[in-house]
Amino acid sequence: MPHREQRSLSRRRLLQLTGATTLGAFxxxxxxxxxxxxxxxxxxxxxxxxxxEPDTSVSLTAASGTIxxxxxxxxxxxxxxxxxxxxxxxxxxxxxxxxxxxxxxREETTIHWHGIPVPNPVDGVxxxxxxxxxSGETFTYTFRAEPAGTYFYHSHVGLQLxxxxxxxxxxxxxxxHVEYDREYVVVVDDYLxxxxxxxxxxxxxxxxxxxxxxxxxxxVRPPYEGHLINGxxxxxxxxxxxxxxxxxxxxxxxxxxxxxxxxxxxxHEMTVTHADGQPVxxxxxxxxxxxxxxxxxxxxxxxxxxxWFVQADALDGNEPPARAVVEYGSAGDSGTPQPPSSSSxxxxxxxxxxxxxxxxxxxxxxxxxxLTLSRGRDEYVWTIDGQxxxxxxxxxxxxxxxxxxxxxxxxxxxxxxxxxxxFFQVGNAIKDTVIVPGHRGQVTLDFHAxxxxxxxFHCHNLYHLDAGMARVIKYVE
Numbered sequence: 001m002p003h004r005e006q007r008s009l010s011r012r013r014l015l016q017l018t019g020a021t022t023l024g025a026f027x028x029x030x031x032x033x034x035x036x037x038x039x040x041x042x043x044x045x046x047x048x049x050x051x052x053e054p055d056t057s058v059s060l061t062a063a064s065g066t067i068x069x070x071x072x073x074x075x076x077x078x079x080x081x082x083x084x085x086x087x088x089x090x091x092x093x094x095x096x097x098x099x100x101x102x103x104x105x106r107e108e109t110t111i112h113w114h115g116i117p118v119p120n121p122v123d124g125v126x127x128x129x130x131x132x133x134x135s136g137e138t139f140t141y142t143f144r145a146e147p148a149g150t151y152f153y154h155s156h157v158g159l160q161l162x163x164x165x166x167x168x169x170x171x172x173x174x175x176x177h178v179e180y181d182r183e184y185v186v187v188v189d190d191y192l193x194x195x196x197x198x199x200x201x202x203x204x205x206x207x208x209x210x211x212x213x214x215x216x217x218x219x220v221r222p223p224y225e226g227h228l229i230n231g232x233x234x235x236x237x238x239x240x241x242x243x244x245x246x247x248x249x250x251x252x253x254x255x256x257x258x259x260x261x262x263x264x265x266x267x268h269e270m271t272v273t274h275a276d277g278q279p280v281x282x283x284x285x286x287x288x289x290x291x292x293x294x295x296x297x298x299x300x301x302x303x304x305x306x307x308w309f310v311q312a313d314a315l316d317g318n319e320p321p322a323r324a325v326v327e328y329g330s331a332g333d334s335g336t337p338q339p340p341s342s343s344s345x346x347x348x349x350x351x352x353x354x355x356x357x358x359x360x361x362x363x364x365x366x367x368x369x370x371l372t373l374s375r376g377r378d379e380y381v382w383t384i385d386g387q388x389x390x391x392x393x394x395x396x397x398x399x400x401x402x403x404x405x406x407x408x409x410x411x412x413x414x415x416x417x418x419x420x421x422x423f424f425q426v427g428n429a430i431k432d433t434v435i436v437p438g439h440r441g442q443v444t445l446d447f448h449a450x451x452x453x454x455x456x457f458h459c460h461n462l463y464h465l466d467a468g469m470a471r472v473i474k475y476v477e
Contacts, residue, residue: 041396041398041476041477042476042477043474043475043476044398044399044452044453044475044476044477045452046119046120046121046451046452046453046454046475047119047120047451047452047453048119048121049118049119049121049122049142049143050096050119050142050143050144052096052144053096054095054096054097054098054142055091055092055095055096055097056089056091056095056096056097056098057098057099057100058087058089058097058098058099058100059081059099059100059102060080060081060086060087060099060100060101060102060111061080061081061101061102061104062078062079062080062101062102062103062104062105062109062155062165063078063079063082063104063105064076064077064078064079064104064105065077065078065079065082067079067084067164067231069191069228069231069232069233069236070232070233070235070236071236072235073193073233075193075194077163077164078105078160078163078164078165079164079165080165080167083167084164084231085164085166085167085168085187085189085230085231085255086153086165086166086167087167088167088168088169088170088185089153089167089168089169089170090169090170090172091145091170091171091172092145092171092172092174093145093146093147093148093171093172093173093174094144094145094146095144095145096142096143096144096145097141097142097143097144097145098140098141098142099111099140099141099142100138100139100140100141101133101138101139101140101141102137102138103133103134103135103136103137103138103139104135104136105135106135107135107157107158107160108126108132108133108134108135108157109132109133109155109157109160109165110124110125110126110130110132110133110139110155110156110157111124111141111153111154111155111156112124112125112153112154112155112156112420113141113143113151113153113169114151114152114153114154114169114293114418114432115149115151115152115276115277115295115432115433116143116145116146116149116151116169116171117421117422117423117451118141118143118421119143119451119453120421120451120452120453120454120455121453122141122142122143123420123421123453123455123456124141124156125156125420125454125456126156126157128454128456128472129453129454132157145169145171146171147171147277147278148171148172148173148174148277149171149173149274149276149277149278149295150168150170150185150251150252150253150274150276150277150295150297151168151169151170151171151277151295152166152167152168152169152187152253152255152295153166153167153168153169154166154167154255158466159196159197159198159257159462159463159466161255161257161462162190162192162196162222162257162258162462163195163196166187166189166255167187168185168187168251168253168255170185170251171277177273177279177355178249178271178273178282178299179247180247180248180249180299181246181247181248182242182246182248182249183248183249183250183251184240184248184249184250184251185230185250185251185253186229186230186250186251186252186253186310186324187228187229187230187231187253187255188227188228188229188252188253188254188255188256188261188263188312188322189227189228189229189231189255189256189257189322190222190224190227190228190256190257190258190259190314190317190319191224191225191226191227191228191233191319192222192223192224192225192257193225194223196222196257196462196463197222198380198463198466198467199220199380199463200379200380200467219258219316219412219413220380220463221258221316221317222257222258222463224258224259224314224317224319225319226319226320226322227256227259227261227312227314227319227320227321227322228322229310229312229322229323229324230324232324233320234320234321234322234323237309237323237324237325237337238324238325239324239325239327240310240324240325240326240327241327241329242302242326242327242328242329243302243328243329244302244303244305244328244329244330245302245303246302247299247300247301247302248299248300248302248326249273249297249298249299250265250270250297250298250299250300250310251295251297252290252295252296252297252298253295254290254291254292254293254294254295255292256292257292257461257462257463258292258316258461258462258463259292259314259315259316259317260289260290260291260292260314260315260316260414260416260435261289261290261312261313261314261315261322262287262288262289262312262313262315262343262346263287263288263289263290263296263310263311263312264286264287264310264311264313264340264341264343265300265308265309265310265311265326265340266308266309266310266311266326266337266338266339266340266341267304267306267308267326267338267340268300268301268302268303268304268308268326269284269285269286269300269301269345270284270285270286270287270288270298270299270300271283271284271285271298271299271300271301272284272285272288272296272297272298272347272351272352273297273298273299274295274296274297275294275295275296275352275354275429275430275431276294276295276423276430276431276432276433277295277297278354278355278423278429278430278431279354279355279356280352280353280354280355280429281353281354281355282299283347283351283352283353284345285298285345285346285347285351286343286344286345286346287340287343287345287346287347288346288347289315289346289347289435290435291414291416291433291435291460291461292416292433292460292461292462293416293418293432293433293460294416294431294433294434294435296347300326302326302328305328305330305331306328306331306335306338307325307326307327307328307331307335307336307337307338308325308326308327308337308338308340309323309324309325309326309337309338309339309340310323310324310325310326311323311339311340316413316414325337349426349427349429349434350427350428352427352428352429353428353429354425354428354429354430356430357425358423358424358425358430358446358447358448359448359450360400360402360448360449360450361402361424361425361446361447361448362402363402364402365401365402365403365404365446366398366401366402366403367397367398367401367402367403367404368403368404368405368406369395369403369404369405369406370406370408371384371385371405371406371407371408371471372384372385372386372407372408372409372410373407373408373409373410373411373415373417373436373459373469374386374409374410374411375411376388376468380467381467381468382411382459382464382465382467382468382469383468383469384469384470384471387468387471388467388468388469389458389465389468389469389470389471389472390470392468392470392471392472393471394454394471394472394473394474395457395471395472395473395474396473396474396475396476397449397473397474397475397476398449398475398476398477399449399450399452399475399477400448400449400450401448401449402446402447402448402449403446403447403448403449404444404445404446405424405444405445405446405447405457406442406443406444407436407442407443407444407445408440408441408442409436409437409438409439409440409441409442410440411438412438412439413438414435414436414437414438414441415435415436415438415459415461415464415469416433416434416435416436416459416460416461417433417434417435417436417443417457417458417459417460418432418433418457418458418459418460419432419433419445419447419455419457419473420455420456420457421451421453421455422447422448422449422450422451422455423447424445424446424447425445425446425447426443426444426445426446431445433460449475452475453475454472454473454474454475455472455473455474456470456471456472456473457470457471457472457473458470458471
């Protein structure tokens with residue numbers, strides 16, 4: 001089935017919403033824009049991308065291919081450089097990273113650098129921050145990789161993330177606030193063997209169409225056949241080798257399209273050290289929950305020899321869990337890995353305390369948005385304040401403001417809400433993605449308007465986003 005082009009923000013609709021005369025004006029190539037919106041402000045020119053020579057240059061090619069998540073399983077997928085997940089990109093904090101993307105797909109595509117507050121023109125949102133990259137074309141993203149943290153990159157066009165276009169991005173800090181001896185990146189994902197579709201296009205299955213379940217939380221879920229750690233199903237798990245006495249850092253990335261995971265490591269407690277890449281005061285937990293787009297780093301003391309499962313269970317589905325194995329060198333070849341026990345000390349947002357405060361968000365906010373998250377009544381549509389993107393008004397802010405967003409979730413399902421271009425404060429943590437619980441759950445976040453441009457604010461459940469749960473946040477003056 002062809003890509004749902006109508007779900008992308010058309011050029012004509014973009015101009016209607018923003019009052020821009022050309023897309024080039026948004027990219028900083030023209031002068032002031034006409035008055036926009038009720039505030040009567042003019043759109044602010046985004047900061048430019050860096051012009052320094054890159055410290056690291058990477059070439060990525062998006063193309064169709066075949067993946068083998070287990071020895072007995074293969075499926076058609078889309079990949080970066082014929083790898084799934086895509087190749088790990090690892091740079092030092094402050095380095096200039098240049099990534100040339102070649103599009104060998106038959107559809108348009110982009111890359112979004114999830115969590116990094118890049119300059120607006122390289123944020124990778126089609127028809128908002130850039131023209132999508134046409135089939136056979138290339139585009140180069142160049143930005144300074146900062147701050148340090150665990151991030152990932154993925155397509156931001158339609159449902160392409162659920163075709164496999166994703167990979168980890170690690171920005172290493174010069175002086176970590178916790179000690180460790182070795183580390184592993186753990187990309188957790190949901191496994192869809194076929195082409196992703198919205199329920200309104202005849203997709204999802206199992207949930208009875210528009211009104212049905214298909215998940216523990218009452219949402220309609222794609223027909224996932226299991227879950228993955230680093231691209232592998234649980235019948236062929238990856239092994240993380242450790243040595244007794246080591247401190248091992250695990251960088252967990254929820255790169256899924258529609259799954260909230262609960263993560264445990266059998267036989268070991270975790271010390272959570274980072275949330276969405278940003279350092280927190282170390283806090284002990286035997287499990288944590290993270291929604292699509294969230295990341296946690298955790299350090300584990302290797303003091304319990306044997307073979308142990310790392311397990312990620314879908315909290316909103318009944319598919320087989322994702323698994324990997326922690327294996328001590330002394331364990332030998334015999335014995336099967338032990339499964340995790342029930343959680344008794346699950347991490348909560350209230351346990352997270354950022355090591356450093358977020359600048360510009362103290363005291364009373366300069367601007368507050370009260371937003372309601374809900375589902376359309378008669379079709380598969382998800383809305384913010386009753387409006388479905390792209391037919392939704394932008395949220396206008398001004399440079400330097402302390403902005404507060406208060407969300408109330410009127411639906412029965414959780415929404416992992418992600419803000420592009422900024423970190424925000426939620427409680428005592430600094431994050432870029434936060435779960436808003438269902439059944440009138442409420443979350444308040446605060447951010448500093450320090451990165452001009454147009455930024456998407458949306459649910460990171462890919463199907464909710466594609467069905468309308470997004471807004472553009474636009475800087476004016």
